[in-house]
Amino acid sequence: EPEVTQTPSHQVTQMGQEVILRCVPISNHLYFYWYRQILGQKVEFLVSFYNNEISEKSEIFDDQFSVERPDGSNFTLKIRSTKLEDSAMYFCASRLLAGGDTQYFGPGTRLTVL
C-alpha cells in the first residue's frame, strides 16, 4: 500500500541553524501539507501546497518557514533560523485532488532544537 515517507526520522540542531525536512508524498496525490505537533499538544496545521504554490497557511507559518517541491517526488519544509519553540514532531500529509478528502500522514520527523 502506498504511503507517505519522511526523512530524517530525528533531527537535532542548534538554535539559529537552518533545517530542511523532507517528505515523499503518495505518488498520485496532488495536495501536500505540513503539520506539527509539540509534545503533549494537538496536531496543528502549518501549510498546504498545490500546483507548485502555497494554497493556505496558518498563523504559525511565518517568514521563517518555506516549502518547496524541488522535483516530481519530494516536498520539503525549511526552517531558516530555528528557535527552541520549533522543537516538535513535523508531519507531512498528502491528498488526492478529485473526490479525495482524506489526508494520509507520514511517520513524522522529530525536530529537537538545542
Add this chain to the structure above:
Amino acid sequence: SQKIEQNSEALNIQEGKTATLTCNYTNYSPAYLQWYRQDPGRGPVFLLLIRENEKEKRKERLKVTFDTTLKQSLFHITASQPADSATYLCALPRDTGRRALTFGSGTRLQVQP
C-alpha cells in the same frame, strides 16, 4: 473560530467491551469529519471519514456517527482489543473553506486484557 473538544481524560475499558469516544465542535458546520488513530511518536493514521449527509458509517469493528444538530460525532470500537490502545483524534476541515485539518486534542484509549 472553530473549536473541537475531545475528552482529554484517558478512557480505560476491559477487552471485549465497546469503547465510545466523543468529539464535539462549535462555531462551524463542517462538510465532513474524520477520525484518526495516533500511536506514541507516530503520525496519525486515517480510520474513517463521515460526511454531513451521513448519519453513520462502519468499517469492521469501527462505527462513527455524525449529528450535525448536536454538533457531535461518536466513535465506537466494538469487541475492543489491547491492540486498540492508542490516542484517537477527531479532525475537521478548517473553517477557511479549504481542506487543511483542525484536530482535537485526542482521547487516549487503554484496553485492559
